[in-house]
Amino acid sequence: MKIQESAENYLETILILKNKKGMVRSIDIAHELGFSKPSVSIAMKNLRQHGYIDVDTKGFIELTESGREIAERIYERHTFISRWLENIGVDPKVAAEDACRIEHVISAESFEAMKRYVNGREL
Numbered sequence: 001m002k003i004q005e006s007a008e009n010y011l012e013t014i015l016i017l018k019n020k021k022g023m024v025r026s027i028d029i030a031h032e033l034g035f036s037k038p039s040v041s042i043a044m045k046n047l048r049q050h051g052y053i054d055v056d057t058k059g060f061i062e063l064t065e066s067g068r069e070i071a072e073r074i075y076e077r078h079t080f081i082s083r084w085l086e087n088i089g090v091d092p093k094v095a096a097e098d099a100c101r102i103e104h105v106i107s108a109e110s111f112e113a114m115k116r117y118v119n120g121r122e123l
Helices: 005-021 026-033 037-049 065-087 092-105 108-119
Strands: 053-055 061-063
Touching: 005 026, 005 037, 005 061, 005 065, 005 092, 026 037, 037 053, 061 065, 065 092, 065 108
Parallel strands: none
Antiparallel strands: 053 061
16 A cells, blocks of 8 residues: 655654654654644544554554554665765765655665665675
8 A cells, every 4th residue: 555755754753763762752753853743643643543553542652563564664765775875976965865755756676676786786
C-alpha cells in the first residue's frame, strides 16, 4: 500500500527520535519537524487509525510492525542517497535536502539497482 509522503516523513521521524531518545511523544515530533502540536496530533491520529503507530495512555508513540517497516525503508533510502550525493561532491546540507525528496519517489527497483551498483564500489 502506498502512503503519502508526509506520513512517511512522520514515521521516519518517529524512528529517528526513538533511536535517539528511547521514547517519543507528539511534542518531540513537533519540535523536530518545526510543526505545530495540533498538526502533529492530527497526523498521529491518522497514523494510528491506519495501524502504523500505537499511542499509550501516557502519550508515548510506538511504531507498529508495518509502521517500522516503512520507517526503516525510508530511513535507509535517506541515509544511502544522502551519503552517495555527498561522495560525488554535493554539499552535505543540499545532499540531505535532496535525499529527503528523492527517498519518497524512487522506485524499489531503481533503489535496489543503485545499491547493487554502489556496493560494487566503496561509498
